Amino acid sequence: MEKIETFDSTLRDGAQAEGISFSVEDKIKILKTLDRLGIDIIEAGNPGSNPKDISFFERLKDVKLEHAQLCAFGSTRRSNVKVEDDSNVQALLEAGTPAVAIFGKTSTFHIKKVIRTTLEENLEMIEDTIAYLTNNDKTVYFDAEHFFDGYKLDAKYAVDVLKAAERGGAKVLVLCDTNGGTLPMEIHQIITEIKSQVTAEIGIHCHNDSGLGVADSLMAVDAGARQVQGTFLGFGERCGNASLSSIIPNLQLKMGYDCMPEKSLEKLTSSAIRVAEISNYSLTGREPYVGKSAFAHKGGMHIDAVMKSPSSFEHIVPEKVGNERRILMSEVSGRSTIIQMINEIDPTIDKKSKETTQVMDKIKELEYEGYQFEGAESSVRLLIRKELGRFKPFFTIADFKTIGEKPVDGRALSASALVKVMVDGKEAVNAAEGDGPVNALDKALRTALEEFFPKIKELRLTDFKVRVIDQGATASKVRVLIESTDGVDIWTNVGVSTDVIEASLIALVDSIEYKLLIDMERQIKEYHLY
Numbered sequence: 001m002e003k004i005e006t007f008d009s010t011l012r013d014g015a016q017a018e019g020i021s022f023s024v025e026d027k028i029k030i031l032k033t034l035d036r037l038g039i040d041i042i043e044a045g046n047p048g049s050n051p052k053d054i055s056f057f058e059r060l061k062d063v064k065l066e067h068a069q070l071c072a073f074g075s076t077r078r079s080n081v082k083v084e085d086d087s088n089v090q091a092l093l094e095a096g097t098p099a100v101a102i103f104g105k106t107s108t109f110h111i112k113k114v115i116r117t118t119l120e121e122n123l124e125m126i127e128d129t130i131a132y133l134t135n136n137d138k139t140v141y142f143d144a145e146h147f148f149d150g151y152k153l154d155a156k157y158a159v160d161v162l163k164a165a166e167r168g169g170a171k172v173l174v175l176c177d178t179n180g181g182t183l184p185m186e187i188h189q190i191i192t193e194i195k196s197q198v199t200a201e202i203g204i205h206c207h208n209d210s211g212l213g214v215a216d217s218l219m220a221v222d223a224g225a226r227q228v229q230g231t232f233l234g235f236g237e238r239c240g241n242a243s244l245s246s247i248i249p250n251l252q253l254k255m256g257y258d259c260m261p262e263k264s265l266e267k268l269t270s271s272a273i274r275v276a277e278i279s280n281y282s283l284t285g286r287e288p289y290v291g292k293s294a295f296a297h298k299g300g301m302h303i304d305a306v307m308k309s310p311s312s313f314e315h316i317v318p319e320k321v322g323n324e325r326r327i328l329m330s331e332v333s334g335r336s337t338i339i340q341m342i343n344e345i346d347p348t349i350d351k352k353s354k355e356t357t358q359v360m361d362k363i364k365e366l367e368y369e370g371y372q373f374e375g376a377e378s379s380v381r382l383l384i385r386k387e388l389g390r391f392k393p394f395f396t397i398a399d400f401k402t403i404g405e406k407p408v409d410g411r412a413l414s415a416s417a418l419v420k421v422m423v424d425g426k427e428a429v430n431a432a433e434g435d436g437p438v439n440a441l442d443k444a445l446r447t448a449l450e451e452f453f454p455k456i457k458e459l460r461l462t463d464f465k466v467r468v469i470d471q472g473a474t475a476s477k478v479r480v481l482i483e484s485t486d487g488v489d490i491w492t493n494v495g496v497s498t499d500v501i502e503a504s505l506i507a508l509v510d511s512i513e514y515k516l517l518i519d520m521e522r523q524i525k526e527y528h529l530y
Contacts, residue, residue, distance in 0.1 A: 001258035005227040007041040014235030035068040037271045038264035048091035057095045071099040076129040079117040083132040103143035107150030123164040130168030142170035148182040172203045180209030184219040191223035203227030206242040213242030269322035277487040296326040370469040370477045370496040378491035378514040394516045402437040417441040423452045438504045458486040482507040
């Protein structure tokens with residue numbers, strides 16, 4: 001298979017997204033995650049832009065990567081300034097990365113109206129800067145900013161820009177759809193025309209303002225681009241960048257290109273979860289390939305078809321990207337939904353077994369009480385284990401108490417909680433304050449258990465939903481859904497009670513029990529592997 005080079009800009013372009021703010025430690029963690037996944041080039045940031053990036057590049061000098069090439073980002077020299085006197089160019093040299101991405105203007109509109117220089121000076125700025133950096137042993141990738149808009153405005157000058165970068169020694173000429181407004185067929189046509197006019201390798205960098213970032217990138221590769229730039233989860237200014245978590249599997253599984261080893265591709269979903277967790281970003285679940293709903297089935301006829309032949313409603317095998325099939329519990333799913341989950345624990349049980357009837361009866365009983373298991377498969381898996389006698393609680397709650405209060409001026413936390421837990425006959429008591437009683441209870445419970453199960457520190461709640469089941473009465477039942485993650489997996493648990501605190505505690509306990517269960521299963525799997 002022909003190799004396509006992957007270039008990730010999460011730490012630079014992605015950091016410009018609304019609501020995203022990376023600390024230096026966050027950047028280090030994301031860098032290592034992308035490196036372990038097998039991304040070829042990682043754009044680390046702009047060393048000339050802010051103190052945080054300067055500090056980050058200092059830290060990078062002590063970071064050893066397994067695969068990726070580090071790349072610093074910056075602009076060409078300024079107009080009427082010698083390249084050796086330009087502070088931003090010097091910052092790129094001082095960053096110490098083997099590669100540098102340089103952006104320059106392609107559109108005559110931007111040259112005249114934004115940077116306000118001559119067309120000739122712009123060409124000199126591009127060639128001078130790239131030649132200077134290549135003479136200082138840097139691999140240079142040239143980002144032709146606003147290329148497609150510029151090409152449509154003045155095709156000859158846009159090509160002149162690429163040739164200036166080529167004369168300077170740029171390894172890859174990256175054509176940027178900076179406004180994100182170019183259609184896939186335009187991308188394909190223009191790159192086809194460009195390929196015959198330059199000799200350097202072509203790259204593509206698309207934004208998603210028209211919802212076409214991934215499609216544009218795929219069409220660019222089909223037309224001859226051999227480097228694809230994007231951000232891993234599509235973070236970026238405005239509507240974001242083309243998402244590499246979609247581009248990579250499309251290229252490799254659908255178009256026959258080589259982006260990374262097959263075993264690395266299997267880390268795609270877990271890497272997406274980890275990057276989202278570090279970024280404090282809540283995945284919607286509907287992300288192609290890596291979202292938890294990407295291979296989720298709810299309709300009874302769909303489920304029946306998938307059980308008989310997965311390809312009937314799944315475009316790839318989920319495990320190829322490290323994801324999994326999910327059969328959702330709902331009013332439109334049937335017994336086959338349950339039997340699949342039972343078979344994960346005991347493959348010998350079938351639809352006619354008494355154990356299946358026992359589990360079904362328990363689920364119906366809980367649904368009558370107000371439980372709804374759609375999207376809360378982890379609670380179903382725990383329930384099945386309990387009904388089959390295959391579950392031993394990791395801990396029990398001996399007592400708990402919450403206190404809600406109106407905070408005094410200047411005090412943010414509004415509740416406190418006290419929890420007593422028992423683990424193998426040993427007792428632990430812990431108290432915590434929180435932003436509301438559920439938050440306080442969550443903190444107190446997890447801290448009490450960390451003494452026995454240190455990996456609980458990895459656990460974080462990412463979503464909390466409360467639904468009143470019977471409207472109009474203070475004694476109505478409430479259903480609580482809690483979504484959790486440990487940076488590797490995401491799962492959801494449900495609790496029901498007439499008391500919102502108790503319903504929350506049921507869901508919290510199930511969430512922690514599920515975390516401990518999957519940790520145990522991971523250890524068993526690793527033991528058998530080695």
